[in-house]
Amino acid sequence: MPDFIVNWLNTNDIFTATTMLHYWDGMVTTVQLVFLSLLIGLVVAVPLAILRTVRNPFISGPIWLYTYLFRGTPLLIQLYIIYYGIAQIDGIQDTFWWTIFREPFYPALLAFVLNTAAYTTEILRGAIEATPHGEIEAAKAYGMSWARRVRRIVMPSAARRALQAYSNEVIFMVHASAIASVVTIVDLTGAARDIYSRFYAPFDAFIAVALMYMALTFTIVFCFRLLEKRMLRHLKPANG
Amino acid sequence: MKKLIIAASCALAMAAGAVQAKEWKEIRIAFDVPYEPFEFKKPNGELTGFEVELAEAMCKDLEAKCELVVQSWDGMIPGLLARKFDAIMSSMSITPERAEKVTFSKPYYNTPGGWFARESVNLDVTDMDAMKGKIVGVQRGTTMDTYVTENMSGTVSVKRYTTADDMVLDLEGQRLDVVFVDYPVGEQTLLSRDGFKEIGEPVKLGEGVGVAMRPRDKDLAEQVNKSLDKLKSDGTYDAIMKKYFKYDIKM
Missing domain, CATH: 3.40.190.10 (Periplasmic binding protein-like II)
Known part of the structure; x- marks a missing residue:
């Protein structure tokens, strides 16, 4: 941080340079955690969503059960079970898994990935099932195989239909990431709690952090608007 | 007429002086129970605990009659200021925020x-x-x-x-x-x-716990401080502490 900013910040009571750096570290952690869990979640959700629409119940059944479980329970409980539960498994401390799960970041990432993947799967499934029959029949008439049909016809239009619902999921995920602070991760909320307890100033600490979450959310909304403009161009009125 | 007013105000001032030098023959002390082992009720309903015994020893030393009052925590400071009791000995840590409302004695214990x-x-x-x-x-x-x-x-x-x-x-x-x-x-x-x-030794931190009193009762605060000092040095304090704690909380 440049000196003149540090000097200016240090004239404040609460929002000193140290405090702002603490918030910044929290912001970086939040963005990392949310970005990684959304990315991995999406990669997992696409094949799951396709398989979820398959008629064979032995394939779609387990996926239905998975989304049912993870959408049916609160994320906080999932995080508690994964973070504290794993540490209770006998002997886990002696395996290489412990190097991963000792840190709070990876249990949290796992919980977030499983949670967002379940929601994204259902969003995509809805979009896939809404594919007009005519398009599929036309593809079949052209002699396309199932895989080619999915790749060329179903997925491109499903992705467009899912876009708006998915932007909601992204925003929810940013806000849900606030619970990472209960397992000692110093994310934005964790930083705010530290600052609150240091200065006994709940309003200042939490309003500041609320504004930061809002800035993050607006950035995401802006990005999705650009994406929608591009991907949903065909839906615009002819001379709008 | 003027003389009368002067005389009256002199009399008033004397009366006020007499009030200020009031002997504390009766002290009402508030506790929030249960907070073991500092203050709690025995099965027969009698109040006891480290702070209760310390308060009783202090009253004995001051030759005052003590009334033990049970008050829940959130009404502690308001109750004191409303004169429902005269002192709080309920593990109240000394903080600058509280010190603006009440006068604290010297700290009498601190858990490490x-x-x-x-x-x-x-x-x-x-x-x-x-x-x-x-x-x-x-x-x-x-x-x-x-x-x-x-x-x-x-x-x-x-x-x-x-x-x-x-x-x-x-x-x-x-x-x-x-x-x-x-x-x-x-x-x-x-x-x-x-x-x-x-592992290692317990570390003493913070300003400790003090008796809280109304800021106007400076004489009471003085007496309490004197008495606490005496109890700490003549072994009474240590005897009570040993009854309840295996480690040192004296301050």
Whole structure:
């Protein structure tokens, strides 16, 4: 941080340079955690969503059960079970898994990935099932195989239909990431709690952090608007 | 007429002086029960505990009659200011915020922070080289948190917890090497179970707990301070403390 900013910040009571750096570290952690869990979640959700629409119940059944479980329970409980539960498994401390799960970041990432993947799967499934029959029949008439049909016809239009619902999921995920602070991760909320307890100033600490979450959310909304403009161009009125 | 007014005001001033020099023959002291082992009720309903016995010893020393009042915590300071009682001896830590409303005596006890770890861990918590890279758990916002943050933040990594229970789980699950927690809390949650032990010496932190009184009752505060000093030096305090604690909380 440049000196003149540090000097200016240090004239404040609460929002000193140290405090702002603490918030910044929290912001970086939040963005990392949310970005990684959304990315991995999406990669997992696409094949799951396709398989979820398959008629064979032995394939779609387990996926239905998975989304049912993870959408049916609160994320906080999932995080508690994964973070504290794993540490209770006998002997886990002696395996290489412990190097991963000792840190709070990876249990949290796992919980977030499983949670967002379940929601994204259902969003995509809805979009896939809404594919007009005519398009599929036309593809079949052209002699396309199932895989080619999915790749060329179903997925491109499903992705467009899912876009708006998915932007909601992204925003929810940013806000849900606030619970990472209960397992000692110093994310934005964790930083705010530290600052609150240091200065006994709940309003200042939490309003500041609320504004930061809002800035993050607006950035995401802006990005999705650009994406929608591009991907949903065909839906615009002819001379709008 | 003028003379009369002067005479009257002189009389008033004298009367006021007499009020100020009022002998404290009766002191009403408030406690929030139960807060074992500081104040709690025996099965027969009688109040007892470390602070209750200390208060009784103090009253005996002051040759005053003491009335023990039970008051819930959130009405403590308002009740004192509303003259429902004259003093609070209910483990009230001295803080600048409270000191604006009430007058505190000199501190009469302070629970230390204790270091606890798993049975298998051997660590010297004062040796900064040995502590390097270790993970220390604290409760967020406690004096223990402040101590570790200010004195050891470059050496160890600090994890902050909201509740002691979560912290104990992580100590048990080996995510933490050592925890630094209010001694009575550590004694209750860790030493009462197998597999944990105390390491190093307890550390005294913070300004301690004092008797809270109304700011106007300066004479009472003076007497209380004098009496506490006497009890601390003549062994009465130590005798009461030994009854309730295995460690030193004297201040």
